[in-house]
Amino acid sequence: MSGDLGGRQADLLRQAGEALARMDAPGALLLLDQADAIGPTHNGVLNRSVALRLQGDFIGSLRMIDRALSMQPYDFIALLAKGALLEKIGQGKAAVEVYRNALKIAPPRDRCPPAVLKQLDYASEFVQTHALALRDHMRAEVAALRGDVDPETLDRFDEGLEIYAGLKSAPKQEPILLNYPRLPAIPFYDRALFPWLGELEAATDMIQGELKTLLETDLHRFAPYIQYAPEAPVNQWAELNHSPKWTSVFLWKDGAKQEEVCARCPGTAALLESLPLARQDGFAPTAVFSALQPHTHIPAHTGSANVRLLCHLPLILPGPARFRVGNTVRDWKMGQAWVFDDTIEHEAWNDADALRVILIIDLWNPYLAESEKALITAMMQAQRRFMAQ
Numbered sequence: 001m002s003g004d005l006g007g008r009q010a011d012l013l014r015q016a017g018e019a020l021a022r023m024d025a026p027g028a029l030l031l032l033d034q035a036d037a038i039g040p041t042h043n044g045v046l047n048r049s050v051a052l053r054l055q056g057d058f059i060g061s062l063r064m065i066d067r068a069l070s071m072q073p074y075d076f077i078a079l080l081a082k083g084a085l086l087e088k089i090g091q092g093k094a095a096v097e098v099y100r101n102a103l104k105i106a107p108p109r110d111r112c113p114p115a116v117l118k119q120l121d122y123a124s125e126f127v128q129t130h131a132l133a134l135r136d137h138m139r140a141e142v143a144a145l146r147g148d149v150d151p152e153t154l155d156r157f158d159e160g161l162e163i164y165a166g167l168k169s170a171p172k173q174e175p176i177l178l179n180y181p182r183l184p185a186i187p188f189y190d191r192a193l194f195p196w197l198g199e200l201e202a203a204t205d206m207i208q209g210e211l212k213t214l215l216e217t218d219l220h221r222f223a224p225y226i227q228y229a230p231e232a233p234v235n236q237w238a239e240l241n242h243s244p245k246w247t248s249v250f251l252w253k254d255g256a257k258q259e260e261v262c263a264r265c266p267g268t269a270a271l272l273e274s275l276p277l278a279r280q281d282g283f284a285p286t287a288v289f290s291a292l293q294p295h296t297h298i299p300a301h302t303g304s305a306n307v308r309l310l311c312h313l314p315l316i317l318p319g320p321a322r323f324r325v326g327n328t329v330r331d332w333k334m335g336q337a338w339v340f341d342d343t344i345e346h347e348a349w350n351d352a353d354a355l356r357v358i359l360i361i362d363l364w365n366p367y368l369a370e371s372e373k374a375l376i377t378a379m380m381q382a383q384r385r386f387m388a389q
Helices: 003-021 025-038 042-053 058-073 074-086 092-105 114-148 151-164 197-202 202-217 259-264 264-275 372-386
Strands: 246-253 285-293 298-302 308-316 321-325 329-330 338-340 346-350 354-362
Touching: 003 025, 003 042, 025 042, 025 285, 058 074, 074 092, 074 114, 092 114, 114 151, 114 308, 151 329, 197 308, 202 264, 202 308, 246 259, 246 264, 259 264, 346 354
Parallel strands: none
Antiparallel strands: 246 285, 285 354, 298 346, 308 338, 308 354, 321 329, 321 346
C-alpha cells in the first residue's frame, strides 16, 4: 500500500471513529466501506462491529468480532466485546468461556483505563455467577447419592465439584528446590500412612511442659522465622521479615541436631529421635517450635521439596487458629496432629488474642521406596557439592 493510500485509509478510519462517537452508525459504515476498499484492517473490522451493534444487528456485529479475532486472536478487548454480544443474543453460557479467556490474557489492572476495568470486573462477576449456579445445579443433581458416601470421600468430591464448576483450582505442587516426579498432590495425608502419629499426640502434655520451660527461661532463643538479607527481595514476606510476630526455635535444623535446645527439651528430643523422620545429611530432619503472635497471618507460600512432608502438632492454642493447604482449610485442635504436603500453597492465621505454638517436623513422603530415599539424598548432596566448586 502506497503512502498516499495508507494516509487516506488512516484518515477514513479516524473519521469513522468520530462518527461512532457521535452515534452515527450509517455515516461510520459509509466511511468504513471506503477504507475497506483500500484494504481490510483489524481496527476497521472492530469499528464495523460497533456500528452494526449500534444499529441493533447483533448477529452481524458478532460476525465482525469473529473476523477481527481471526486477525488478532489475543485481542482481549475484542473478546470482551464478543462475550457481551453473546449475552445480547441469549447465549450467556457461551459468553462465560469467552469472558474467561479474556480475563486470562488481560494486562495488569494498573495498565487498564477505568472503562476497561469496569468491563473486566463485569466479566469476572459474570463468570463467578455462572460458576456458582453450575455448582448449585450439580449439587442438587447428585444430592440423592451423597448419603452413602463417607465424610472424607465426600469432602474430596465436593472439592472436585467446585474445581469442575470453575470456582477453585486443583491443588498443585510448586516446590522451590526439588519437584520429584510421580508423587501425588495431596494437601492433607491419610493418618493411616503414619501409624506413629498416636504416639506423638500422646506425648503432647510432656512436650508442652518442656516448651513452657523454654518460653519462661530461654525466650531469647525464639528468633524471627523469616530473615532475608537487606538486598534480597522479600515479596510476600515484607511484614514478617525479621519480625517478632513469627518466631521459632529449632531442635533440629537442616539435619543438624541443636544440642543446647535439645538438652533443655530432653523428652521431646528423645521422642523425635525415635520417630521415622526424614534423615538427609545437610537437609533433614528439621524439627522446630513455631510461635505465631496474636492476630498474625502467615501469607501463602510453598516449601522446598515434595519428597518430604510436614507434620504439625499443636502445643499452645489460646483460641481459633486456621491453616489452609490448597483448597482445604482446617482448624488446629489440641492433641491432634496432621501431615501435609507443604509444596502445595499453604498459609496460616492465629485469630486468637494470645500466642500460638506448634511443633513442626519433616518426614519422608510415604510413596518413596527406601532405596529411592538413599538415591534422592545422594543426588541432593551431589548438587550441593557441585554448587560449592
